Amino acid sequence: MFLALFTVGVAFMTLISFHPYIPPPAFYGTKITTENYLSIFADRFALFTVGNTLILSLVASLLTMLFAYPIAQLLVRPGLELTRRLVSSFIILLLFLNSAVRSVTWITILGSSGLINSVLLGLNIIQHPVSLLFTNLAVVLGIMSSNLPYAILMLASSLRYVGVDLEDAARTLGANEFQVFRRVTLPLSELAVIATGNLMFIVALTAFVSPAILGGGVIPFITVNIFYTATEALNLPLSSAFSVFFTILTLAIVLIFGRITNRFLSKGMRMRA
Amino acid sequence: MKGILLVTRAARLGVKGFTGFVLFFLAIPLVAILSDSFAGSKAVILSFPPKGFGFSWYYTLLTSPDFAQGLWVSLPLGVTASVCSLLVALTLVIALKRYSVSGSDILRSYALSPLIVPEVVIGVAMLQLFRALGLFGSFFALVLAHVVITMPYSIRILEATFLGVDASLEDAARTLGANEFTVFRRVTLPSIQAGLVASFIFGFVTSLNDIAMTAFLITPKVTTVSMVIFGWSTKLYTPILAAASGVITFATFLFLIVLDRTIGIDKATAFVAYR
Numbered sequence: 389m390f391l392a393l394f395t396v397g398v399a400f401m402t403l404i405s406f407h408p409y410i411p412p413p414a415f416y417g418t419k420i421t422t423e424n425y426l427s428i429f430a431d432r433f434a435l436f437t438v439g440n441t442l443i444l445s446l447v448a449s450l451l452t453m454l455f456a457y458p459i460a461q462l463l464v465r466p467g468l469e470l471t472r473r474l475v476s477s478f479i480i481l482l483l484f485l486n487s488a489v490r491s492v493t494w495i496t497i498l499g500s501s502g503l504i505n506s507v508l509l510g511l512n513i514i515q516h517p518v519s520l521l522f523t524n525l526a527v528v529l530g531i532m533s534s535n536l537p538y539a540i541l542m543l544a545s546s547l548r549y550v551g552v553d554l555e556d557a558a559r560t561l562g563a564n565e566f567q568v569f570r571r572v573t574l575p576l577s578e579l580a581v582i583a584t585g586n587l588m589f590i591v592a593l594t595a596f597v598s599p600a601i602l603g604g605g606v607i608p609f610i611t612v613n614i615f616y617t618a619t620e621a622l623n624l625p626l627s628s629a630f631s632v633f634f635t636i637l638t639l640a641i642v643l644i645f646g647r648i649t650n651r652f653l654s655k656g657m658r659m660r661a
Numbered sequence: 662m663k664g665i666l667l668v669t670r671a672a673r674l675g676v677k678g679f680t681g682f683v684l685f686f687l688a689i690p691l692v693a694i695l696s697d698s699f700a701g702s703k704a705v706i707l708s709f710p711p712k713g714f715g716f717s718w719y720y721t722l723l724t725s726p727d728f729a730q731g732l733w734v735s736l737p738l739g740v741t742a743s744v745c746s747l748l749v750a751l752t753l754v755i756a757l758k759r760y761s762v763s764g765s766d767i768l769r770s771y772a773l774s775p776l777i778v779p780e781v782v783i784g785v786a787m788l789q790l791f792r793a794l795g796l797f798g799s800f801f802a803l804v805l806a807h808v809v810i811t812m813p814y815s816i817r818i819l820e821a822t823f824l825g826v827d828a829s830l831e832d833a834a835r836t837l838g839a840n841e842f843t844v845f846r847r848v849t850l851p852s853i854q855a856g857l858v859a860s861f862i863f864g865f866v867t868s869l870n871d872i873a874m875t876a877f878l879i880t881p882k883v884t885t886v887s888m889v890i891f892g893w894s895t896k897l898y899t900p901i902l903a904a905a906s907g908v909i910t911f912a913t914f915l916f917l918i919v920l921d922r923t924i925g926i927d928k929a930t931a932f933v934a935y936r
Contacts, residue, residue, distance in 0.1 A: 394775050394809045397786035404789055415792070458680040475684065477917075480930055482687065485913050486870045488891045489906045493690035495898060496697050501708035503693055536687060541930055565669045594779035596873040601894045611781040611873070618785050618877060628789065631782040638779055 405628035415624045424629035434630070437608035438637075444524060444599075444609070445592035448531040452539050452592070453585045455532065460543035461573075466552065483537040491530045491601040498526050498602070522604035530598030539588050546580030582652065586645040593638060610634050695910065698903035707898050718904040728905070731886035734800065735869055738885065742807035743815075743864025747857065749808070750815035758823055769816075776813045783809065784877030791878065798880040806878055810871060811864040818863060818932050822856025855924045859932060862920060 405424055407416040428434045462468075463476055482490070497503045498520035505517040520526060554576070558568045599609035605616065614634065618627035693709040701713020722728055753772055757765050775783060787806045791797040796805075826849060834844045872887050879888050890905050920929045 391772055391812075393790070393805055394783070394786075395771075397783070397790040397809075398778065400790050400793065401782075401786040455683045455686065458676060459683055462680055477926075478688070480926060481910075481913060481917060482691075483930070484866060484870075484917060486887055486890070486909050488872055488887055488894055489694075489909045490690075492890070492894045492902050492906055493694040495707045495894070495902070496693040496709045497690050499707055499898060501706055503689070503709040506709060533687065533690065536683075545931065565672050594781065594873075596781050596876070597891070601891070604895070611779065614781050614785060615876060618788060624785075624789055624792075627785050631785045635778055635782050639777065642777070 401628045402632055404625055405632050407625050409623050409625045412622055415622070424625050425633070427626065428630060428633055433608070434613070437610055437613050440524070440608045441593065441610045444528055444531070445589055448528045448535070448592045449585060449588040451528070452532050452535050452588050453581060456536055456539035456543050456584070457581070459540045460547055463540070463544040464547045479537045479540050483541065487534055487597040488601065490534050491598045494526065494530055494533070494602055495521065498529070521602060522606050524607055526602040527599045527607050527609065530602040531592045531595050534595065534598050535588055535591050538591070539584055542584045542587070543580055546583070547577055579653070582649055586649065589645070590638060590642060593641070691910070694903045694906045697900055698907035700900045700903065704900050707900060707903060711900075718900040719907070722901050722904040722908065725901070727889050728886065731884055731889035734803070734883055735886040738800065738803055738807060739865040739868040741804050742811055742868045743861050745804065746808045746811040746815045746864045747860050750812055750819050750860065751857075754816060754819040754823055772816055773813045775809055780810065780873035784874040787874065788877040797878070798883055800883055803875070803878055803883065803885070806874060807868045807871065810874055811867045814863050814867060814932075815860040818860045819853070819856050821932070822853045822859075826852050855928075859924050859929060862916070862923075863932065866916065
């Protein structure tokens with residue numbers, strides 16, 4: 389029954405996306421139309437929203453991977469038992485922490501009397517608070533910090549199998565730290581990085597809480613747009629059409645990423661053979 | 662040779678510095694908000710460093726009718742949704758395991774399909790379905806929707822658990838004359854206990870924390886505690902948000918201790934980290 393609920397819901401949503409908008413309480417008309425889909429592609433703002441979402445997600449996921457990698461390495465390296473225990477407990481706490489809380493914490497950093505403004509005002513670099521909330525930067529930071537714990541743990545679970553023996557062997561053979569990293573560590577963790585990175589892009593693309601709280605409704609983001617169209621403008625047909633389009637976009641990106649990863653893998657295999 | 666050594670040391674220092682920076686990046690927002698939750702009653706906006714000192718914002722939070730109302734919905738919702746999702750998932754996983762016929766792969770992917778659709782989209786779909794069925798705004802509708810998003814996790818966790826069940830033990834019990842019910846109660850159940858606990862806890866936490874879908878389904882009367890915090894965070898920036906963050910962080914901390922005592926934190930994390 390619960391399975392059917394989901395399927396029926398999605399089918400019903402797709403059906404409504406082909407009906408015209410009528411103000412409540414009717415919500416949608418009976419005529420069949422493609423006007424909702426056409427309006428997405430004709431509307432400059434809707435297209436800008438899609439573009440902005442893709443760019444912010446890309447930047448956020450690249451930065452997430454850059455930040456996650458050293459912490460994941462720290463978690464799988466031998467030594468520093470206490471530090472590792474503390475760091476991993478902290479990461480797990482963040483992983484389970486409510487997503488609204490995780491976004492709200494950034495208000496104390498970016499807000500007009502937050503940490504950054506306090507420091508800049510205190511050093512007399514600026515005379516008036518600068519607004520850092522409700523910017524693309526705030527959204528990227530929010531998405532990054534929400535996804536980092538997840539990325540770190542996923543990376544760490546794959547890096548655990550890489551092992552430090554090979555690195556030690558390279559060192560014994562006279563490689564310096566750069567060479568060890570470039571020739572041994574990086575190639576061995578390449579796959580984990582690509583797989584985690586792909587997932588992080590999708591997670592960023594479908595993020596809702598950080599863009600809604602830290603974007604303050606002024607930063608165009610697909611999920612936030614769908615939310616306001618459905619709950620405030622009460623335009624169910626348009627939000628349905630946008631949802632269908634968004635789902636297809638997400639699935640297409642998943643498929644394309646899968647293809648690229650596979651091609652990359654088979655090429656890597658040939659090179660190593 | 663000396664040059665190389667110097668470069669190596671500089672590189673190591675750089676990596677250490679960057680690692681420290683990332684840890685700082687992760688910790689500082691939480692530290693800032695927790696310290697701000699003890700701001701004095703005259704502070705009107707979230708700020709760091711905090712203005713004044715006191716517990717007045719905790720008092721404001723805990724006496725807020727909105728927060729109490731949110732908890733009053735969230736706690737029963739979490740329990741009901743995770744129990745339902747556990748029972749359905751258990752039935753499904755046992756069926757899939759027992760009858761590995763050609764259709765079982767399709768059934769499995771079908772059951773996991775909510776995972777591949779963005780949660781906001783599930784929200785839009787559920788909103789319209791519940792409006793059409795006249796269920797919109799009811800507690801029952803929230804339970805149904807929450808089962809949809811928690812069930813894939815329950816299925817994953819139970820599947821992983823059943824992999825660890827030794828089928829020969831069940832066969833042995835059958836040979837010794839136990840009927841199916843006795844086998845399940847005396848052999849299968851004890852060996853999947855940890856998975857059941859994990860599934861329940863995860864379902865509960867997923868339900869409690871969900872915003873992306875729940876945002877579409879609430880009304881001013883029936884709302885969850887996460888949605889109350891979300892609502893505050895989009896219109897007011899007073900330290901009541903910091904106090905709420907403090908309470909939630911503390912509750913999450915307690916939950917992790919319970920999780921560690923019952924199934925072990927590493928095992929629990931593996932359920933989330935692998936998708």
